[in-house]
Amino acid sequence: MLPTLLIGLVFLAIVVPMLWLHRATVRRQRTLARMLDLADRVEVLLDRSQEKMAAMRPLVQRIPADIAAEAQTSLARSLPIREAKRDVLQHRLWIQQHGGSASQFELDRACAALARVSERLQGELAELETVGSDLASVTDAAAEAALREPPTLRRPGS
Numbered sequence: 001m002l003p004t005l006l007i008g009l010v011f012l013a014i015v016v017p018m019l020w021l022h023r024a025t026v027r028r029q030r031t032l033a034r035m036l037d038l039a040d041r042v043e044v045l046l047d048r049s050q051e052k053m054a055a056m057r058p059l060v061q062r063i064p065a066d067i068a069a070e071a072q073t074s075l076a077r078s079l080p081i082r083e084a085k086r087d088v089l090q091h092r093l094w095i096q097q098h099g100g101s102a103s104q105f106e107l108d109r110a111c112a113a114l115a116r117v118s119e120r121l122q123g124e125l126a127e128l129e130t131v132g133s134d135l136a137s138v139t140d141a142a143a144e145a146a147l148r149e150p151p152t153l154r155r156p157g158s
Helices: 002-061 065-076 079-098 104-148
Strands: none
């Protein structure tokens, strides 16, 4: 009985740490993979945002300049998107350089930060799509109304 108990304890002393180490390794790999997936998603969202903004330029150009000046300025600036893409690249470099040595806590924090950015960008992209749709409706309606106005009531340059 004693040799069997001793063998069982030795077995547990070897297997339990191995299982714990395996679980930690799998969790780490999953977190790193999730971080890379989130970085990809953020990049795609940034690209889509850039495309939507480019698609809105012709709509904003149809609006009189005195009304659309701020919108045109916002659409002309690509700096925030370039900065965000640079930040994603920095996250990827951090993963490459520190992913193997970072603690699980650090990996979890970085992953959570990317998830928050992704969620925020999804919301902002949805707003941008709504604004684009609303703007298209308004500009179409304004163009139709302008055609019905007498020329003396039209804005200069319309």
